[in-house]
Amino acid sequence: MEKPREWLREKSIAKKVLSDADVIFEIVDARIPFETRNSVIEQLAKERNKKLVIVMNKADLVPQWFARKVKKIIEKEFPVVLFSSHKNIGKREIDNLIKELSHKKKIIKIGVLGYPNVGKSSFINALKRKRVATTSPKPGMTRGEKLIKLYRNVYLIDTPGIITLEYQSDLALKCSWIPDKLEQPVEVAQKLIDRILRERPEALEETYGIEPDEEPLKTLEKIGKKLNYVISGGKIDLERAARKVLWDWIKGKIKAYWI
C-alpha cells in the first residue's frame, strides 16, 4: 500500500470537513464513476448522518446514455447531479439544490470532496464563475482546506484530494497519481490499455491512429512507434509511451469510460 502517512493526513482532513460541513458534494470522474467514488468519504458521511450528493463531473467526456445509466444506478444510494466544469452542464441543477439546502439556514457550509484530479477546484470555479481555486491536470495540486464564499450565506470548503489506502498503480488509473512519479509506468499503462481494450478499444484508434492489438503491451508498442518514440537500436521507448498514454488519460484525450 502506498503513502500511509499522507493517507492518514488526508483522512483527518476528510473527517474535519465532514464535521464542519452541513452537506457534502462528492465529486467523481464521470468516465470512471465507480472507481472514483470514495468509500472513506461515503462511510464517514453515513456515520455522521451528513447529506451527501454525488456530482458526476467531466460529463462532457462521456455520452449522455452512459451518464444517465450511471446516474440511475447511483441514485439508489445518493442524489446525483451530472456536471461539467468546462461545458455548461448541471450548473442550474446545482444552483437550485444549493438554494433548497440553504433555504432554512442562516449559513450553510458545503464540503467539496473527492479523489485528486476529479475536478473539485474546477467545480468550485464553475459555480463561482471565476478562478478562486487552483486547477491543474497534475493530481495533488490543492493543498489544505480553503473556505470560499459562494453567496451571502453559502460557503464552499475546497479540499485536497482524498485517497483511500491503495496502490500507486490503482491511483494512476484513477488519474490521481502523477505518471512521472510512477516506478513502473509500463505496467500501469498496460493495465489501463487492457481495460480500454475491453471497454472501448476504438478510443485508442481515435486518439493514436493505430489499430489496437489484443495484447496491451503490443498496443503500447504500436502507440510508441506511431509517436516516433524510438531509442538507440531502433527500439521503442516504452516508458515514454506509457507516460504519454497515462497523461492523455488524465487530460481526457482518450474517450473511454466504464461502469
Ligand SMILES: Nc1nc2c(ncn2[C@@H]2O[C@H](COP(=O)(O)OP(=O)(O)OP(=O)(O)O)[C@@H](O)[C@H]2O)c(=O)[nH]1
Ligand atoms: N473535460 C473536462 N475536464 C475537466 C473538468 N473539470 C476538471 N477538468 C480537468 O481535470 C483536471 C483536474 O481538475 P482540478 O479542478 O484541478 O481537480 P482537483 O480535484 O481540484 O484536483 P486536486 O487539486 O489534485 O485534488 C484539470 O486538468 C481540469 O482542467 C470537466 O468538467 N471536463
